[in-house]
Amino acid sequence: MEIANAFALLTNFVIIPSITYGAQLSLSALGVTIVFGILRFANFSHGELMSFGAMVTILITSLFQTKGINIFPIPTALLALPIGIIATIAIALLADQLIFRFYRKNRSKPIIFTMASLGLMFFMAGLIRIIIGPNEYSFADGARFLISFRDFKAITGWDQGIAIKQTQLITLVVTLIVVINLLWFIYKTRWGKAMRAYSDNEDLALLSGINPERVVLLAWIIAGALACVAGTLYSLDKIYKPFIFTQITLPVFAATIIGGIGQPIGAVLGGFVVAFSEVAVTYSFKKFLTYLAPTNWEPQGLVQLISTDYKYAVSYIILIVVLLLRPTGIIPGKTT
Amino acid sequence: MTKHVGVVYFITSIALLAVGALQSWNIALSIFNLCIISAVMALGLNIQWGYAGLFNVGIMGFTALGALTAVVVSMPKVQRAWVVASNGLILSFLSFIAVVISIVLARRLLPLTSSLRLPVTIGLLIAGYLLIGNFFLPATKQIEAIDPVISGYLGGMGLPILLSWPIAGIVTAVAGWLIGKVSLGLRGDYFAIATLGISDIIIAIIKYEEWLSRGVRNVTGIPRPVPYEIDLLDLSWFVSLTHFLGVTDINNASSIFVKLCYGVLFFVVLAIILWLSERALKSPWGRMMRAIRDNRDAAEAMGKDVKARYLQVFILGCAICGIAGAMLATLEGQFTPTSYIPLRFTFLIWVMVILGGSGNNWGAVLGGVIIWFLWVEVEPVGNWFVSIITASLPKTSFITTHLIAGTSYTRYLLMGIILLSVMRFAPRGLIPER
Structure with a gap:
């Protein structure tokens, strides 16, 4: 009984939140890692790309809501998501044509690309805030909970419950579908192989007749689609606020680097590593240990490694430690 | 300086004068003061970046550290906090030193090949973390419990604020040394990401270690190096000066006078740093850096x-950003950790340097002035524009x-457009490097 309660507590407050957050980070890190693999620069504007995708989805969702179109009990946002994806891909391709192609032609250093992505970040941050404003938006409709805290307790009779939000399940299902399809595309199809070849050795890939512009085009299409899905899932599960996406760039970079830059599977792993450590390190294990420990052995303090204030800082610390100790990441990645 | 440079500076000063004439001299002067601080950053x-090509995107952290130094140097000491917490703080400091020494000793004693090195280090780190926390957390709790509304922190040293500017330079130089030691092994994009992460860690610490900085409750009323507006009104020489100049609005005059004082102080700092930078650039050292x-x-x-x-050039740059941070806290008279966001304090500075011309000090100064001017003035201009198109x-x-x-x-939008178009069409900036 005590063990069951401890398990429920941990699942509800650590495992489920970090799996959902990890899935969202994984999707974002996949986009960053693919752009890094093909175009060889750290795309600082990826957070704004996510924000843009989520914004378009929100606008379309509210249009659908006023028109009364919905797919209850599933959130209307999923219906609007494809339009958001198309818009995000369009803006990613536009940015590539207007900005990055020039430097690609000139064979500029990676640092110049990164700096151009800073410019793009500024531009998109402004554009998004002008279109939708700087405020919060909550646009999740449909059924709220798959199983609520109270229902779970009533069914099992435990002291602690597990609540599963519908958005959390959607996040997981969508992530699973996207990641499996993407990995299949990258590792099994002709164009995926071309992309990997290009990422491994540009010159050899050119010699074997791979069209570089086509590969770059594909990379942006994938990155844009992933950014929109990740941004929408994140804001569906939590809340949409333009500022959050400026902030999320670092955890995403952390996930990318931990996984090994340019490594799709690594990026997925990295996302979960970052999410689990962010949640676990700042979680107070007092209640959990109270359930497990014999009576009168309850821990005195909060049994918390770092105060919750430092939730974000945890991912930065992991980032720095990984950069210093093992800059190639879990799966050895590229170096510039 | 070439003729070209003169023209660009001339246009910039005309723009500032136009603000003075069209909006108000008060606004023009406050823009001017922040322009100077931006130029220092x-x-x-x-x-x-210009001398050595280091892609540092952690400027925000060093600026905030400089501003924190201004607080710690100039604010009055909170006596009660020191009384209740000094033992805890001293003990935690001693245990920190003990931990550092024991880790260094352990790593010295164990041979390089020993498989125990890493486990022992990690074990000592964890033990040390718990030991320090044991003394440190109660002490900080006690400090934060004292008058949370007005103090709740250790306070400062009560020294003159002007002293904090050079001290901020030293503090950030030390921080820069530490951070540079750790991260300069990384190249290009990796260095950028690392510095961005480190600057965010610095901000997180400043935001949440309330015993040190009051955190999100902000520190206000930082002492000034210049007189207060109200006090000026009681001074007979000031009153007679306004009569002599024929000024009618004496309140406005006193506020302009205060801003002028700040302006002069900042200008002196800028001139010194600019002169030193130019000397360094033209010396054999500068040529070596460019090589x-x-x-x-x-x-x-x-x-x-x-x-x-x-490492040397990284430390120098960080120290200058720290000085700018202390100047900023002095000008604002308050320290608000939440206002430190990368867009404003890191990436905006990048736009300044790229626009001005990387590698050219006069260019950096000009970029700082122009970009800050635009950053502030875009809003009124935008409002005016909107009022015209929506008139009907x-x-x-x-x-x-x-x-x-x-x-x-629109300021974000404009900064993006400026950065992208300068990089594309004039990659060497307004005043190219010679």
């Missing part, structure tokens, strides 16, 4: 100690309110 970054920037391997082959030079619409219509709410964000 841009100089700091220019030393790192390292243009071809690191060749410079290394010529026997230059590239790593040490990188009713005041409360959805489009009007939406557009007015959006004007303050």
Whole structure:
């Protein structure tokens, strides 16, 4: 009984939140890692790309809501998501044509690309805030909970419950579908192989007749689609606020680097590593240990490694430690 | 300076004068003061990026550290906090030193090949963390419990605020040394990401260690190096000066006078740093730095100690950004950790340096002035523009309110466009490097 309660507590407050957050980070890190693999620069504007995708989805969702179109009990946002994806891909391709192609032609250093992505970040941050404003938006409709805290307790009779939000399940299902399809595309199809070849050795890939512009085009299409899905899932599960996406760039970079830059599977792993450590390190294990420990052995303090204030800082610390100790990441990645 | 440079500076001063004439002299002067501070920050970054090619996107952290130094140096001491917490703080400091020494000793004693090295280090780190926390957390709790509304922190040293500017330089130089030691082994994008992460860690610490900085509750009323407006009104020489100049609005005059004082102080600092930077750039050291920037391997082959030079230039740049941070806290008279966001304090400085011309100090200063001017003035201009295009619409219509709410964000849009177009069409900036 005590063990069951401890398990429920941990699942509800650590495992489920970090799996959902990890899935969202994984999707974002996949986009960053693919752009890094093909175009060889750290795309600082990826957070704004996510924000843009989520914004378009929100606008379309509210249009659908006023028109009364919905797919209850599933959130209307999923219906609007494809339009958001198309818009995000369009803006990613536009940015590539207007900005990055020039430097690609000139064979500029990676640092110049990164700096151009800073410019793009500024531009998109402004554009998004002008279109939708700087405020919060909550646009999740449909059924709220798959199983609520109270229902779970009533069914099992435990002291602690597990609540599963519908958005959390959607996040997981969508992530699973996207990641499996993407990995299949990258590792099994002709164009995926071309992309990997290009990422491994540009010159050899050119010699074997791979069209570089086509590969770059594909990379942006994938990155844009992933950014929109990740941004929408994140804001569906939590809340949409333009500022959050400026902030999320670092955890995403952390996930990318931990996984090994340019490594799709690594990026997925990295996302979960970052999410689990962010949640676990700042979680107070007092209640959990109270359930497990014999009576009168309850821990005195909060049994918390770092105060919750430092939730974000945890991912930065992991980032720095990984950069210093093992800059190639879990799966050895590229170096510039 | 060439004729070209003179023209650009002339246009900039005309723009500032226009603000003075059209809006108010008060606004023009406050823009001017922040322009100077921005120019100092841009100089700091220019030393790192322009001289040596270091892609540092952690400027925000060093600026905030400088501002924190201003608080710690100048604010009055909170006596009661020291009384209740000094034992805890001293004990935690001693245990910190003990932990550092024991880790160094353990790593010295164990042979390099020993498999125990890493486990022992990690074990000592964890033990040390718990030991320090044991003394430190109760002490900080006690400090934060004292008058949380007005103090709740240790306070400062009560020294003159002007002293904090050089001290901020020293503090950030030490921080820069530590951070540089750790991260300068990384190249290019990796260094950028690392510095961005470190600056965010610095901000997180400043935000949440309330015993040190009051955190999100802000520190207000930082002492001033210049007189208060109210006090000026009681001074007979000031009153007679305004009579002599024929000024009618004496309140406005006193506020302009205070801003002028700040302006002079900042200008002196800028002039000193600019002069030193120019001297450094033209010296053999400056030529060596540019050689390292243009071809690191060749410079290394010529026997230059590239790593040490990188560290040196990184420390110098950070120190200058720290000084700018202290100046900023002095000007604002308050320290608000939440206002430190990368867009404003890191990436904006990058736009300044790229626009001005990386590698050229006069360019960095000019970039700082122009970009800050635009950053502030875009909003009124945008509002004016919106009021023209929406003149025919009713005041409360959805489009009007939406557009007015959006004007303050056109500055982001504009900065993006400036950065992208300068990089594309004039990659060497307004005043190219000679």
